[in-house]
Amino acid sequence: QKEVEQNSGPLSVPEGAIASLNCTYSDRGSQSFFWYRQYSGKSPELIMSIYSNGDKEDGRFTAQLNKASQYVSLLIRDSQPSDSATYLCAVSNTDKLIFGTGTRLQVFP
Amino acid sequence: DVKVTQSSRYLVKRTGEKVFLECVQDMDHENMFWYRQDPGLGLRLIYFSYDVKMKEKGDIPEGYSVSREKKERFSLILESASTNQTSMYLCASQYQGAYEQYFGPGTRLTVT
Numbered sequence: 001q002k003e004v005e006q007n008s009g010p011l012s013v014p015e016g017a018i019a020s021l022n023c024t025y026s027d028r029g030s031q032s033f034f035w036y037r038q039y040s041g042k043s044p045e046l047i048m049s050i051y052s053n054g055d056k057e058d059g060r061f062t063a064q065l066n067k068a069s070q071y072v073s074l075l076i077r078d079s080q081p082s083d084s085a086t087y088l089c090a091v092s093n094t095d096k097l098i099f100g101t102g103t104r105l106q107v108f109p
Numbered sequence: 110d111v112k113v114t115q116s117s118r119y120l121v122k123r124t125g126e127k128v129f130l131e132c133v134q135d136m137d138h139e140n141m142f143w144y145r146q147d148p149g150l151g152l153r154l155i156y157f158s159y160d161v162k163m164k165e166k167g168d169i170p171e172g173y174s175v176s177r178e179k180k181e182r183f184s185l186i187l188e189s190a191s192t193n194q195t196s197m198y199l200c201a202s203q204y205q206g207a208y209e210q211y212f213g214p215g216t217r218l219t220v221t
Contacts, residue, residue, distance in 0.1 A: 042212050043199055043213060046209055046210075046211065079126040088152070094165075095140055101150070101151035102151065
């Protein structure tokens with residue numbers, strides 16, 4: 001079983017819709033959770049971090065964490081074509097991060 | 110803003126060459142990391158360092174070594190490049206005690 005699992009996609013949503021990206025992890029001791037956005041040919045960019053159960057909102061992005069279910073998600077409201085990228089989930093209980101392989105999001109006009 | 114820079118965006122080397130990839134960060138971060146990223150395999154940790162002259166093996170250290178002579182600089186060395194080391198190499202830095210990592214722009218290395 002992979003330590004951090006994501007559906008590879010592509011997830012296709014129309015412009016203006018809500019995109020929902022999901023991630024599960026295996027280590028119950030994990031304490032920190034991150035979402036990175038990676039455009040094709042570029043490096044990962046940190047967009048959200050979450051440390052406690054519940055929701056955390058930042059602009060059009062909402063991260064959701066459920067430690068009991070070992071599940072973290074990212075919602076993107078009012079999706080734009082510029083949101084088309086691969087989204088990496090990362091999980092940590094130490095200084096090291098464990099990354100999922102990413103979900104490719106396509107937002108079509 | 111955190112700034113992490115890498116010496117080259119694209120690099121082409123021949124099999125058997127010694128290759129140096131350099132990473133510099135300007136935020137006085139203690140921790141630095143080297144990853145490679147391959148399609149379908151995601152990000153894999155090669156080496157990391159918590160301080161000057163300190164290094165720790167990651168998940169795939171074979172064929173690589175590192176050097177950290179100054180706090181802001183972390184170098185990845187391919188002693189004898191092989192075609193299976195063709196990949197995107199990503200450097201990241203992290204403030205000790207935090208968990209967020211910040212990435213450089215990456216170096217796409219092709220070994221022919």
